[in-house]
Amino acid sequence: MRRIRVAAAGAVTLSLVLTATACGGSGGGAGSDGDPRTLTYWASNQGASIEADKKVLRPELDKFEKETGIKVKLEVVPWSDLLNRILTATTSGQGPDVLNIGNTWSASLQSTGALLPWNAENFEAIGGKDRFVESALGSTGVRRQDPAAVPLYSMAYALYYNKKMFADAGIAQPPTTWDEVIAAGKKLSKDGRWGIGVEGSNLSNNIHQVFALGKQNGTDFFTADGKADFTSDAAVTAVKQYVDLMAVHKIVAPGNAEYAQNQSLSDFSKDRTGMVLWQSASATFASQGMNDDEWGVVPAPVLSGGPGAGAQTNSMVAGINMAVFKNTKNLDGARKFVKFMTSDEEQVVLNKAYGSIPPVMAAQQDPAFDGPALKVLRDTLATSATALPQVPEESQFETVVGTAVKELFAEAAAGRPVTTASVRAKLEAAQQQMPKK
Amino acid sequence: MTDTAVTPERAPAVRKAAPGGARTPRRSGRRRIALPYVLLLPALLLELLVHLVPMLMGITMSFRELTQFSIGDWSAAPWAGFDNFSVAVDFNAPAGRALLKSFLTTCVFTAASVGLCWLLGTAAAVFLQENFRGRAVLRTLFLVPYALPVYAAVITWAFMFQRDNGVINHVLHDQLGIGDTPAFWLIGDNSFWALLVVSVWKGWPFAFLTVMAALQNIPREMYEAAALDGAGVWKQIRHITLPSLRPVNQVLVLVLFLWTFNDFNTPFVLFGKAAPEAADLISLHIYQSSFRTWNFGTGSAMSVLLLLFLLAVTGVYLLLTTRGRKTSRA
Numbered sequence: 001m002r003r004i005r006v007a008a009a010g011a012v013t014l015s016l017v018l019t020a021t022a023c024g025g026s027g028g029g030a031g032s033d034g035d036p037r038t039l040t041y042w043a044s045n046q047g048a049s050i051e052a053d054k055k056v057l058r059p060e061l062d063k064f065e066k067e068t069g070i071k072v073k074l075e076v077v078p079w080s081d082l083l084n085r086i087l088t089a090t091t092s093g094q095g096p097d098v099l100n101i102g103n104t105w106s107a108s109l110q111s112t113g114a115l116l117p118w119n120a121e122n123f124e125a126i127g128g129k130d131r132f133v134e135s136a137l138g139s140t141g142v143r144r145q146d147p148a149a150v151p152l153y154s155m156a157y158a159l160y161y162n163k164k165m166f167a168d169a170g171i172a173q174p175p176t177t178w179d180e181v182i183a184a185g186k187k188l189s190k191d192g193r194w195g196i197g198v199e200g201s202n203l204s205n206n207i208h209q210v211f212a213l214g215k216q217n218g219t220d221f222f223t224a225d226g227k228a229d230f231t232s233d234a235a236v237t238a239v240k241q242y243v244d245l246m247a248v249h250k251i252v253a254p255g256n257a258e259y260a261q262n263q264s265l266s267d268f269s270k271d272r273t274g275m276v277l278w279q280s281a282s283a284t285f286a287s288q289g290m291n292d293d294e295w296g297v298v299p300a301p302v303l304s305g306g307p308g309a310g311a312q313t314n315s316m317v318a319g320i321n322m323a324v325f326k327n328t329k330n331l332d333g334a335r336k337f338v339k340f341m342t343s344d345e346e347q348v349v350l351n352k353a354y355g356s357i358p359p360v361m362a363a364q365q366d367p368a369f370d371g372p373a374l375k376v377l378r379d380t381l382a383t384s385a386t387a388l389p390q391v392p393e394e395s396q397f398e399t400v401v402g403t404a405v406k407e408l409f410a411e412a413a414a415g416r417p418v419t420t421a422s423v424r425a426k427l428e429a430a431q432q433q434m435p436k437k
Numbered sequence: 438m439t440d441t442a443v444t445p446e447r448a449p450a451v452r453k454a455a456p457g458g459a460r461t462p463r464r465s466g467r468r469r470i471a472l473p474y475v476l477l478l479p480a481l482l483l484e485l486l487v488h489l490v491p492m493l494m495g496i497t498m499s500f501r502e503l504t505q506f507s508i509g510d511w512s513a514a515p516w517a518g519f520d521n522f523s524v525a526v527d528f529n530a531p532a533g534r535a536l537l538k539s540f541l542t543t544c545v546f547t548a549a550s551v552g553l554c555w556l557l558g559t560a561a562a563v564f565l566q567e568n569f570r571g572r573a574v575l576r577t578l579f580l581v582p583y584a585l586p587v588y589a590a591v592i593t594w595a596f597m598f599q600r601d602n603g604v605i606n607h608v609l610h611d612q613l614g615i616g617d618t619p620a621f622w623l624i625g626d627n628s629f630w631a632l633l634v635v636s637v638w639k640g641w642p643f644a645f646l647t648v649m650a651a652l653q654n655i656p657r658e659m660y661e662a663a664a665l666d667g668a669g670v671w672k673q674i675r676h677i678t679l680p681s682l683r684p685v686n687q688v689l690v691l692v693l694f695l696w697t698f699n700d701f702n703t704p705f706v707l708f709g710k711a712a713p714e715a716a717d718l719i720s721l722h723i724y725q726s727s728f729r730t731w732n733f734g735t736g737s738a739m740s741v742l743l744l745l746f747l748l749a750v751t752g753v754y755l756l757l758t759t760r761g762r763k764t765s766r767a
Contacts, residue, residue, distance in 0.1 A: 087728075091509075091511060108505060108731075111505050111506055112505050201709065203710060203711060254618075255601040255619075257621070257624055258623045392506070395505075395731065399710070399711070399725075400729060403729075406711055410621070413621060413624070413625070432530075433730055435731070
């Protein structure tokens with residue numbers, strides 16, 4: 001009797017706990033089935049929505065099918081899922097044939113060994129490496145190794161300003177240095193209006209901003225041999241300068257600390273925020289009912305002087321790369337597809353649709369990319385943008401330092417002081433979370 | 438569950454008849470004892486397939502040094518012995534300290550959430566026992582949070598909790614004038630309360646449903662007899678309702694505990710990738726620890742520790758409650 005009770009209790013315990021803990025299995029990827037006439041493609045979400053992206057891509061994929069007879073199964077993966085999906089595919093071996101990756105993840109994903117290395121032979125198959133812009137190639141993997149991916153769309157940060165708000169505040173010239181940004185921001189910040197918007201809870205965006213400030217202060221956040229170096233004076237200064245926009249200068253609305261879904265862009269188009277630092281925001285402004293003549297764009301600020309290389313860096317090299325899963329059973333088809341997507345003609349069509357800059361030199365010459373907004377982005381990419389550190393731990397850097405900045409913004413928003421010591425403590429905690437080598 | 442407890446009890450009745458007879462009754466008795474296990478078999482096999490295999494894989498991973506360099510072929514990852522576990526329980530190092538803090542937060546959170554869910558659910562079920570107009574409508578309405586897809590519901594809550602445009606601050610600050618400035622709910626210390634509100638909102642209908650079903654089994658005559666003896670509503674609840682609900686409550690509290698302690702979806706959808714420290718529940722913490730640094734071995738070790746803890750709690754709880762039931766019956 002008693003033994004049966006105990007056994008029954010044990011069985012029930014086990015099954016209950018199992019049900020409770022063993023959750024979280026994820027669905028397998030589509031996988032290539034070895035049929036040379038089909039390919040699976042995971043696209044990143046570039047446009048206003050998944051549906052909008054399908055509308056842009058479908059006609060092009062049909063064109064590819066007409067040219068080569070290869071049918072492409074398309075899935076547009078939201079940003080929030082993309083990295084996890086890629087990791088799952090890497091672990092299970094059940095991935096797509098071709099996929100888009102955020103270019104900053106290139107080195108991290110390269111280290112898993114799941115992506116096809118773009119050696120001379122593979123580059124030859126898509127028309128050669130020298131067709132691509134140098135800065136875009138700088139964000140495709142660890143230096144002196146074969147790239148893990150090929151550039152597809154390029155973007156850079158620029159300073160967008162609201163012309164009406166600038167006129168109301170009596171600011172004649174858009175700012176070019178951080179001091180001028182702060183001065184303009186103070187003039188703009190009154191009566192429920194604010195100087196500049198931030199996305200305080202968006203980890204990647206935080207990283208992009210503090211990386212540019214880090215370069216201006218003379219740090220890469222990594223040592224030359226690829227070790228995490230988050231606690232140097234320059235790194236602490238850079239992070240503090242960014243958070244101080246809210247904490248000290250009070251030119252950022254405290255509510256921005258919880259922004260992560262581009263709310264700062266809608267504040268901008270509703271005349272509540274005077275400036276934003278963004279990569280190709282024009283399409284979003286248009287979709288929010290702003291005319292092109294209501295906003296202006298200038299290169300992102302530097303500490304002093306003008307944008308350039310090294311300490312005059314004013315943007316990271318933003319963009320999307322295209323990669324091929326190494327275990328694809330249709331390598332030939334995959335290379336044909338990458339060649340098609342990076343062809344001059346497709347580059348113009350796709351980058352025009354997404355408001356980005358083609359990383360292919362010939363396509364960049366198209367008049368479509370000569371407008372004032374895109375010209376600023378193109379010049380930034382060509383002269384003053386630097387790729388994020390190409391080290392295997394880049395992805396972890398984005399999460400831990402991005403979180404540290406998020407927490408510092410939360411402190412500032414709650415009215416608590418953000419000091420050099422508190423910034424350093426957060427960055428130390430972040431560094432301790434990095435894998436030991 | 439009640440079935441498994443009831444069936445063995447019938448066995449003695451058969452056995453009592455046995456001494457007069459020969460071998461047949463004994464064999465049938467053995468068959469009776471085997472019956473529940475045979476009936477459990479299909480479920481057990483499915484359980485093995487769906488839950489045990491991935492779990493064993495997780496346990497294997499916890500003994501390996503599984504990082505981004507080896508996830509492509511994780512069977513080739515180097516063995517790490519108990520290294521992953523010692524990282525997780527070294528409370529002097531940052532990783533262990535953070536895990537301990539998250540564990541304690543989760544304990545407080547779970548106690549508060551389960552308590553409130555049970556209280557609200559039981560209270561509502563007891564009140565809705567009375568017959569009145571609109572009872573059916575209220576019963577249906579109370580079940581809405583349980584019927585909504587978690588993701589959609591929690592996203593709506595996230596919008597409501599926004600500082601500048603959310604309805605919560607609109608009511609609390611703009612209309613009732615509480616606080617000098619609008620409060621943050623999704624970052625900082627208040628996030629604990631935001632998470633608790635959503636968790637209780639999501640969890641109490643289940644308690645309500647379960648208790649309501651259990652109440653149907655309490656004979657009305659007991660209340661009538663108590664009323665004749667002069668017992669008021671509170672006395673009736675204390676001496677009839679609650680004792681009759683005891684077996685159901687034992688299971689209900691256990692299930693609510695496990696669900697709440699393990700809840701991943703609510704904090705993940707509410708706070709995104711990086712939960713504020715005040716609301717850093719353990720399942721999300723484990724997810725972050727493994728995906729933040731791509732250190733899946735340590736993450737798995739933390740999961741195994743969590744599993745052991747929950748196994749221990751559940752086992753002790755079930756043993757205590759079944760023993761309690763036995764003595765109360767004797």
